[in-house]
Amino acid sequence: MKACPFCAIDLVTVELGGKNRLACVTCEFVHWNNPKPVTATIVPMNNGIVLVKRKFEPFVGSWCLPGGFIEAAEFPHESAEREVFEETGLAVKVSRLLEATAPGREINVIIIFYEAIPVGGSLVAGDDASEVACFEQNNLPEDIAFDLHRQIIDNWFAGRIAVS
Ligand SMILES: [Zn+2]
Known part of the structure; x- marks a missing residue:
């Protein structure tokens, strides 16, 4: 996943809960990459x-x-x-x-x-x-x-x- 499914802009890497995640800078979306x-x-x-x-x-x-x-x-x-x-x-x-x-x-x-x-x-x-x-x-x-x-x-x- 590269783009926010809501905003369609590129996700950026942020640290959340001690791990790097892809997240949207505009809305609250985080790509948790759950199994x-x-x-x-x-x-x-x-x-x-x-x-x-x-x-x-x-x-x-x-x-x-x-x-x-x-x-x-x-x-x-x-x-x-x-x-x-x-x-x-x-x-x-x-x-x-x-x-x-x-x-x-x-x-x-x-x-x-x-x-x-x-x-x-x-x-x-x-x-x-x-x-x-x-x-x-x-x-x-x-x-x-x-x-x-x-x-x-x-x-x-x-x-x-x-x-x-
Ligand atoms: Zn978004």
């Missing part, structure tokens, strides 16, 4: 879990958990259920929150991991995915797109996630 929340969901199925093969950057052709950005005024669990349906064709109900964390490395997102149980629909790759499939613990794909997805998948199969 965007995303969900990613483990859907147990056929003795494994559902993964989608990515159709778009980053990591085209790699596999990952279904998920995406939370939309305006959406509850996080609803967002997770919507994203799973859009990407996999499965209607699901969130069964539990697994973890909320961040990737670090200046990737400005908060990732909320859920587990969700299929309640209808059938596996069909959505617009964002080139393929969708179930994988058992012993045949997970080598190329899982995100380190945090790989970690939560390993922890989930190993039963290392506390019940919440």
Whole structure:
């Protein structure tokens, strides 16, 4: 972000709360650069879990958990259920929150991991995915797109996630 969304003039760097921020000199606007929340969901199925093969950057052709950005005024669990349906064709109900964390490395997102149980629909790759499939613990794909997805998948199969 370079310009004030209200005044359309260039933002300037100011120190606020001990950090440099971009702010508007005319109005009160500060670009806080807060992280965007995303969900990613483990859907147990056929003795494994559902993964989608990515159709778009980053990591085209790699596999990952279904998920995406939370939309305006959406509850996080609803967002997770919507994203799973859009990407996999499965209607699901969130069964539990697994973890909320961040990737670090200046990737400005908060990732909320859920587990969700299929309640209808059938596996069909959505617009964002080139393929969708179930994988058992012993045949997970080598190329899982995100380190945090790989970690939560390993922890989930190993039963290392506390019940919440
Ligand atoms: Zn302004």
